[in-house]
Amino acid sequence: MTVIGVLGGSGTVGRVVVDRLTEYGLGRLRVGGRDLDRAAAVCRAFPQATAEPMRVDLHDPQNLREFCTGCDVVVNCAGPSYQVLDAVARVALAAGAHYVDAAGDLAAIDALESAPPPELDERAAVFSAGLMPGLSGLLPRLLATGPLARLDVYVGGAARIGELSAVDALLTRGPQFGTALAVWRDGRIVPGALAPLRAVTLPGFRGRVHAWPFLSVETARLAADLGVGELRNYTVYVTEAIPRALAAAWADGGPAERHVPAVVAAADADIAATGPYYTLLFQAVPAPGQPAGPDRPRRLLLQTPDSYALSGVVAAITVGELLEGRIKPGARAAAECLDAADVFARLTGDPLVTAAELH
Ligand SMILES: NC(=O)c1ccc[n+]([C@@H]2O[C@H](COP(=O)([O-])OP(=O)(O)OC[C@H]3O[C@@H](n4cnc5c(N)ncnc54)[C@H](OP(=O)(O)O)[C@@H]3O)[C@@H](O)[C@H]2O)c1
Numbered sequence: 001m002t003v004i005g006v007l008g009g010s011g012t013v014g015r016v017v018v019d020r021l022t023e024y025g026l027g028r029l030r031v032g033g034r035d036l037d038r039a040a041a042v043c044r045a046f047p048q049a050t051a052e053p054m055r056v057d058l059h060d061p062q063n064l065r066e067f068c069t070g071c072d073v074v075v076n077c078a079g080p081s082y083q084v085l086d087a088v089a090r091v092a093l094a095a096g097a098h099y100v101d102a103a104g105d106l107a108a109i110d111a112l113e114s115a116p117p118p119e120l121d122e123r124a125a126v127f128s129a130g131l132m133p134g135l136s137g138l139l140p141r142l143l144a145t146g147p148l149a150r151l152d153v154y155v156g157g158a159a160r161i162g163e164l165s166a167v168d169a170l171l172t173r174g175p176q177f178g179t180a181l182a183v184w185r186d187g188r189i190v191p192g193a194l195a196p197l198r199a200v201t202l203p204g205f206r207g208r209v210h211a212w213p214f215l216s217v218e219t220a221r222l223a224a225d226l227g228v229g230e231l232r233n234y235t236v237y238v239t240e241a242i243p244r245a246l247a248a249a250w251a252d253g254g255p256a257e258r259h260v261p262a263v264v265a266a267a268d269a270d271i272a273a274t275g276p277y278y279t280l281l282f283q284a285v286p287a288p289g290q291p292a293g294p295d296r297p298r299r300l301l302l303q304t305p306d307s308y309a310l311s312g313v314v315a316a317i318t319v320g321e322l323l324e325g326r327i328k329p330g331a332r333a334a335a336e337c338l339d340a341a342d343v344f345a346r347l348t349g350d351p352l353v354t355a356a357e358l359h
Contacts, residue, residue, distance in 0.1 A: 002027030016312025156236030
C-alpha cells in the first residue's frame with residue numbers, strides 16, 4: 001500500500017494535508033514532528049486513516065532518513081523554508097520517495113538543481129505547493145486563453161501569520177525571492193516602476209485595502225511563460241500594520257526571531273479589523289484584436305477564510321497528481337506542473353473555498 005509521510009503533519013498546514021489525504025484515500029500516512037504526542041493526537045483525530053505518528057527532527061539526518069524510508073511520497077510542512085531549502089527533498093529522494101513541499105521558493109529549487117541527485121531522473125520534487133507561492137502562480141494561467149497585454153495579480157487579506165511564516169516573511173527577501181515596487185514589462189523586470197495603492201477598493205476584498213507591489217520570482221516566471229506584455233503583482237493588506245511591522249524589523253536589523261511577535265501581532269490586528277479572509281484576484285487585459293467571449297475569461301477570483309488550510313489542500317492535491325503519474329520527474333514549482341483547470345475545479349468543490357469565479 002502507498003505510504004505518505006507528512007513531515008510537520010501536526011502543524012496548521014500539515015493537519016489539513018493529513019485531513020485531505022485521508023479524504024482522498026491516497027494511502028497510509030506517517031505523521032512526523034519533534035513532539036510525538038502532538039503527532040499522535042493528529043492521528044487519533046482521523047480514526048478512519050491508517051496513520052502512525054513518528055518522532056522526527058528534520059535537523060537530525062539519521063532521524064530524517066528513518067522517517068523517509070518506506071515512503072512513496074514525503075510532504076514537507078515543517079519550516080522555516082529559508083532554512084529547510086532542499087534538505088528534506090534530498091533525503092526523501094535518496095530514500096526512494098517523491099517530494100512535495102507546501103513552501104520553498106525558487107531558492108529551494110535552485111539549491112536542489114545546483115547538485116541534482118541522480119534520483120531526480122525518476123522522481124519529482126515539487127516545491128511551492130501552497131497558496132502563495134502556489135495558486136498565485138498557477139491559477140492566472142486560466143486567463144491566458146490568448147495573448148495578454150496585461151495581467152494584474154492581487155493576493156492577500158486578513159490571515160493569521162504563524163511563527164514559521166513570520167520568520168520566512170522577514171528573511172525571504174532579495175532577488176532570489178522578488179523585487180519590491182517592480183513591474184514585468186516587455187520581457188524584463190523594471191525596478192521602481194510601481195507605487196503602493198493605498199486605501200483602494202478591489203473586487204473580493206473588504207472595504208478599503210492597501211496593495212503593495214512585489215514582483216515575486218514566481219510571478220516573473222509566470223509572466224515570462226505566458227509572454228504577457230505587463231504583469232503587476234500586489235500583496236494586499238487590510239491595514240498597513242504588516243508592511244509597517246516588516247519595514248520596522250528590516251530597518252532595525254538583528255535576528256529575525258526578535259521581530260516575529262510584532263509581525264504576528266500585526267496580522268492579528270488585521271483579523272480584528274475585518275475578520276479572517278484571503279482573496280486571490282487575477283485580472284487580464286487581452287492583447288489588441290483578441291476576440292471577447294465566454295471562453296475567454298478576464299477575471300478569476302478565489303476566496304477562503306483560511307489561507308494556511310488552503311495551502312494544505314493544494315499540497316494534498318499535488319500528492320494525488322504525483323501518485324497518478326501526472327507530474328514528470330525533476331525539480332519543479334507546483335505552479336509550473338499542476339493543471340490549472342483541474343486544480344481550480346477541485347478547489348471549487350472544497351469546503352475551504354467560499355468563492356470561486358471565472359468569467
Ligand atoms: N505556500 C503557502 O502559501 C504557505 C502558506 C502557509 C504556510 N506555508 C509554509 O508552510 C510551513 C508550515 O507552516 P505552519 O504555519 O503549518 O507551521 P506550524 O503550524 O508551526 O507547524 C509546523 C510543523 O512542523 C513541525 N516541525 C517544526 N520544526 C520541525 C523540525 N525541526 N523537525 C520536524 N518537524 C518540525 C511542527 O511540529 P513539532 O513542533 O512537534 O516539531 C509542526 O508539525 C511553513 O514553512 C510556512 O512558511 C506556506
